[in-house]
Amino acid sequence: MKTRKAKGRSGAQLLQDFGADFPKIESPAKQERAKRLFAERPARGRMVPQAGWAPSWPPVAQYRMTSDQAPVLWPFVAAPGMKPHGAQMGMDWDSRAAFYFDPVGWVLDETMPVNNPNVWIFGSPGRGKSALVKAIIIRMAYFGVRSLIVGDVKDEYEALCRFFGVEPIAIGQGLANRINPLELGPLMVGWESLPTQEQVARCNTVFARWLTLLRGMVGSQKIGRSPVPFGPVEEHAVDYTLKQLTGVADGASMMRPTTITQLWRALDEPSPELIGQLRYSGKQQFIDETRLLRDALGSMVTGALGGLFDQETTIKLDWNAPIVSLSLSRLEGLGEEATGMALLCLNSWARAMREASATGDLRIVVRDECWKQMRLGVDAVKSFDADLRLSRRDGDIQIAIGHKPSDLVSVGDAGSQEAAIAKDLLHLADTKVLLGQDAQVADELEQMLGLGEIARNTVTGWARQERGRALWIVGERMFRVQTILHWLELNLAWTQGALAGAL
Ligand SMILES: Nc1ncnc2c1ncn2[C@@H]1O[C@H](COP(=O)(O)OP(=O)(O)OP(=O)(O)O)[C@@H](O)[C@H]1O
Ligand SMILES: [Mg+2]
Known part of the structure; x- marks a missing residue:
């Protein structure tokens, strides 16, 4: 087939015929190519020894879903959760960001679903509940928060007091303290x-x-x-x-x-x-x-x-000291009831000391082994309840420690008034820290705290694999947190002395 040849003048010739030229565009100067900082590597690495070469692709499964469906399957995958204020308590396991503890700050923060600064800590015996509280006390002390241990029934906070240069006060028969x-x-x-x-x-x-x-x-x-x-x-x-x-x-x-x-x-x-x-x-x-x-x-x-x-x-306490502790282990031989009564007296007295506390005098009030007081009956439970309710007024961070949530129900007969009030105590603390628990406790975690299956398994599985691991429930948000103790904190938290000595 014959192709038609283009006839006529080009645009440039046309302009030249009229004595004008097309404007010339300067071609850019040739630039030296910048040296590459990173050499490209094939996805499986270079096939050289020690170069991280993998014979096959990593088995990464891919899913496609909307952002409101994803948290159902991966509830713990979250953006770095806690705002960086307060004491750094460990690592948020899922986001790998630092996890901060600041209960008073959380109450003041409109974006946090927290209405009171109280904390419940639960964990099976020996899981590290007291150790965690000691770490909280030490780390919050840097922010000027003082602590009050109302009734150290095992004298395990004495070393911590001496670390702060404070002499703990022991109460017991034969001692002069009243x-x-x-x-x-x-x-x-x-x-x-x-x-x-x-x-x-x-x-x-x-x-x-x-x-x-x-x-x-x-x-x-x-x-x-x-x-x-x-x-x-x-x-x-x-x-x-x-x-x-x-x-x-x-x-x-x-x-x-x-x-x-x-x-x-x-x-x-x-x-x-x-x-x-x-x-x-x-x-x-x-x-x-x-x-x-x-x-x-x-x-x-x-x-x-x-x-x-x-x-x-007869005792004179220095309320400006970073920690005040009242040791009660000398009463151990008198039975649980006597210890419970002593805790009741100390609580009332401590409440008196905190009345009219100065603004800004933030204090952590620790109630370790609080079930000993609550077992005394409905009025002892009510007294404890009153303390938790007053924390917002006095600027106290009440930290109560128990073994498992059902301890609160077992303070009285099923359906009794004390059991009902004690159960409600759970709602007076918006922050709950759940250290490892045995699998038998799983059901009560669901019934009393409303934990779903994944959170429940976290407490009975993941949290038991290493000391310091806990599920932190802050308002309605949950975090898997690993607390790592400094060796100084470890020394102060060491409570295995009696067991180690028996070997
Ligand atoms: N995060 C941690 N890392 C390493 N060791 C820890 C950690 N937490 C606690 N421990 C160790 O575990 C032991 C038991 O801790 P702790 O006495 O605090 O447990 P507990 O739950 O308070 O026990 P109990 O129920 O008997 O009061 C201690 O010797 C402590 O040193
Ligand atoms: Mg303890």
Whole structure:
């Protein structure tokens, strides 16, 4: 086939015919090619010894799904979770980012689903619960957060106190240290200069605290299986007597300090006014009908704990020290009930010391082995409940340690009031740290904490594979965190001395 040849002039010729030229574009100068920093490698590596050559492709499975479907299959894969404020507590296992602990900061942060700074730590015996708390105390101390150990029942925080240069305070028979749980506390400081309204409000706070303590103390003593009653009559008798003893009933300008011994004696030798107040026909009727109350109070004075919590406080604590600890191991021989009562007294006293705490005086309050107190009965559980509820007001980070969530239910019979209140205590801590648990505990993790299958298996599987691993539940978010202790922290957390010594 014949092809048609193009005829006519080009555009350049056309312009030349009219005496003009096409503008010329300078060709760019030839550039030296920059030297490559990284040499390209084939995906399987170079086939040279020691060069990381792989004979086959890595078996990476590929999935395609939307971003709202992915977290269902991989719930722990998340962006670096915690904002970098507070103490660095370990590594977020999934994102490999640092994991920070700052419960007060979390409450203040609108984007965090956390409403209180309290923490529950659960883990099977020996998993490292106390060690984790010690690490928290040390690492938070750098941020000016002080700690208070209300009742170190195994004396395991003593080494930590000495590390901070603080001498722990031991309480026990034969020692000179006394604590008066009916202490007036810092609310009385500057009393004369307070307006009357404030004085009345503070008086009410002190009396409410005392009644909570005395109710717990009396109610934890048993007749058979029933607790000694502390009803309206007993409450009236105690309240009236305390007001007499402190001078509030006579309109004294300042409350006088009092003790459990004074209260017991005043009830044992009732004044005609007291008998009249309670509308008893005479002294004998008063004596007969308040016998249980008086005996229960008397046991604090003449019983196993006699002399420890029934006199004026003799210890002087330095509240500016980084840590304050009250050791209770000397009471071990007196039985669990005595330890529980001592914890109850210490808690009430510690609450008094924290009333009117200065703004910014952040403190970690540690309740290790708290079930010992809760086993005492419903009033002891209520007292603990009150402490957790007050943490937002006092600026305290309450850390409670238990073995497993069902410990809280076992403080009373199934369906009892104490079991119901104790179960609710779980909701008073928005942060929960679950160290390794045995597989038998899996069901209760699901029922009591609502953990799904993957989170449950994390606690009964992954967290048990190494010490320091835990599932941290912060609000509704979950993190797998590995805490690595510094050798100094390890030395302070070492609690295997007795076992090692037995070998
Ligand atoms: N992250 C960790 N890394 C290495 N060792 C650890 C870690 N955490 C704890 N340990 C060691 O494990 C042992 C037991 O720890 P710890 O006493 O804190 O356990 P616990 O759960 O409080 O036990 P218990 O239930 O008896 O109170 C300690 O000797 C401690 O040194
Ligand atoms: Mg422990």
